[in-house]
Amino acid sequence: MxxxxxxxxxxxxxxxxxxxxxxxxxxxxxxxxxxxxxxxxxxxxxxxxxxxxxxxxxxxxxxxxxxxxxxxxxxxxxxxxxxxxxxxxxxxxxxxxxxxxxxxxxxxxxxxxxxxxxxxxxxxxxxxxxxxxxxxxxxxxxxxxxxxxxxxxxxxxxxxxxxxxxxxxxxxxxCGFATGYGAAINTAKVTPGSTCAVFGLGGVGFSTIIGCKISGAARIIGIGSHKEKFPLAIELGATECISPKDYNKPIEEVIAEMTNGGVDYSFECAGRIETMKTALESTYPGSGVTVILGVASATERLSVHPNDLLSGRSLKGSIFGGWKSQKDVPKLVDDYMGKKFKxxxxxxxxxxxxxxxxxxxxxxxxxxxxxxxxx
CATH class of the missing domain: 3.90.180.10 (Medium-chain alcohol dehydrogenases, catalytic domain)
Structure with missing residues (x-):
C-alpha cells in the first residue's frame, strides 16, 4: 500500500x-x-x-x-x-x-x-x-x-x-566505528612509527585500534579488564594487551616503563573519569596527545593539574571521530565496500x-x- x-x-x-x-x-x-x-x-x-x-x-x-x-x-x-x-x-x-x-x-x-x-x-x-x-x-x-x-x-x-x-x-x-576510527585519524592525527595506548576494548576501542594501525603506529597497547577480548584486539592491530588487574602499581607507570616515558597518543574509550586521568598520565610528558571518547556522567568533573599540560601534553575531545557527517559517511561506506577495513x-x-x-x-x-x- x-x-x-x-x-x-x-x-x-x-x-x-x-x-x-x-x-x-x-x-x-x-x-x-x-x-x-x-x-x-x-x-x-x-x-x-x-x-x-x-x-x-x-x-x-x-x-x-x-x-x-x-x-x-x-x-x-x-x-x-x-x-x-x-x-x-x-x-x-x-x-x-x-x-x-x-x-x-x-x-x-x-x-x-x-x-x-x-x-x-x-x-x-x-x-x-x-x-x-x-x-x-x-x-x-x-x-x-x-x-x-x-x-x-x-x-x-x-x-x-x-x-x-x-x-x-x-x-x-x-556511530561506533566512525567514532573510534576517526579519533585516531582525524582528532589525534596518529603518525607513522608512533606509540599508542587504547583504554577500553569495546566497539569504539577496537575501532580506534584499526585507526591507529592504518595510520602506521608502530606500537599499539590495548588496555582492558576483560582478557577474553585481547585476541581480537591483537587481530585488529594491537601489538600487545595488558590488564590493570595484573599489576600492583598504577597502569600509567607500567605504560611509561614499557614505552620509554609514555606513549605518543592515548585514547579513553570507557567513559570513566579515573581512566581519563590515567590515559593522560600515560602519554609522554613533552608531547603526548590524549583523546577522550567515553561519555561520563553529567555530574562528574575531570580534574587535571596544569603541570600535566604545561610540559607539552595536550588533552582533546572527539565527537563522531571528527568526520563531517554528510560528506564523510558515504566515503567511509565506500572504504568499507573497498575492503579498507572490516x-x-x-x-x-x-x-x-x-x-x-x-x-x-x-x-x-x-x-x-x-x-x-x-x-
Missing amino acids: ETTGKVIKCRAAIAWEKNKPLCIEEIEVAPPKSHEVRIKILASGICGTDSSALSMVLCNVKFPMILGHEAVGIVESIGSGVTLVKPGDKVIPLFVPNCGVCRSCQSPNSNLCHKNDISTNRGLMEDNTTRFTCKGKPIHNFFSTSTFTEYTVVSEICVAKVDPKAPIEVCLIG LDFLVNQTIPLEKINDAFQLMKSGVSGRNIVLF
Whole structure:
C-alpha cells in the first residue's frame, strides 16, 4: 500500500521512563514535513550512549522517547524541498547533523553542527514538535535520529545517502566505528612509527585500534579488564594487551616503563573519569596527545593539574571521530565496500526488536560486542 503522505503505524521500542526496560509498542509516525525524510529502518546497532541516555548519565534527556542513533535504512518518502535523497535510496541517519552553513560546518577544524541535539537533548524536530505518537501521547526523539523503530523521521541535514549494495553492518559507521576510527585519524592525527595506548576494548576501542594501525603506529597497547577480548584486539592491530588487574602499581607507570616515558597518543574509550586521568598520565610528558571518547556522567568533573599540560601534553575531545557527517559517511561506506577495513568484528549478534532489552543487559556486562537489531 502506498504510504507517502500518510501516517504509518509500526513497532518501536519506547523508553517510557529512566532505568526501565524498553517497551515494544505500536506507534504512529507522521509524514515528513518540509526538508524532512521518513526512513524505513533496516538495522540499528545498540550503543553504550543509548544506555547512558536511559540511565540519565546524559543530562536533560526527555521521556518518553525512542532511543537509537546507529542505523541504516531506506528512504520511504520525503518532504518538500528535499534534494539530497529520494524514495528508495539507502541511507544512514546522522546523529551529528551537517547543515553546511554554521560556523562549525564551515570550519575545517570542527564537525559539531550548531543544529545538533546532543548539547540540548530537546528531543524534538526543528519546529519543536515530534513525528511520533503512542497511545495518544507524543514521543520524543533521540539525537535527531531515533532508530529503535521500524520507521523514523529525520531532518534532511541528518541523513547521508550511501551505496545501495552496502550490507546492514554499515549501520555501525553511523556511530561506533566512525567514532573510534576517526579519533585516531582525524582528532589525534596518529603518525607513522608512533606509540599508542587504547583504554577500553569495546566497539569504539577496537575501532580506534584499526585507526591507529592504518595510520602506521608502530606500537599499539590495548588496555582492558576483560582478557577474553585481547585476541581480537591483537587481530585488529594491537601489538600487545595488558590488564590493570595484573599489576600492583598504577597502569600509567607500567605504560611509561614499557614505552620509554609514555606513549605518543592515548585514547579513553570507557567513559570513566579515573581512566581519563590515567590515559593522560600515560602519554609522554613533552608531547603526548590524549583523546577522550567515553561519555561520563553529567555530574562528574575531570580534574587535571596544569603541570600535566604545561610540559607539552595536550588533552582533546572527539565527537563522531571528527568526520563531517554528510560528506564523510558515504566515503567511509565506500572504504568499507573497498575492503579498507572490516566491520563484522564489531557484531556480537543480530536480534529481533523483541529481544532489545536482553541486548542492553549483555552490553552492560562488558563482555558483549555490538548487537544489531534487525527490522
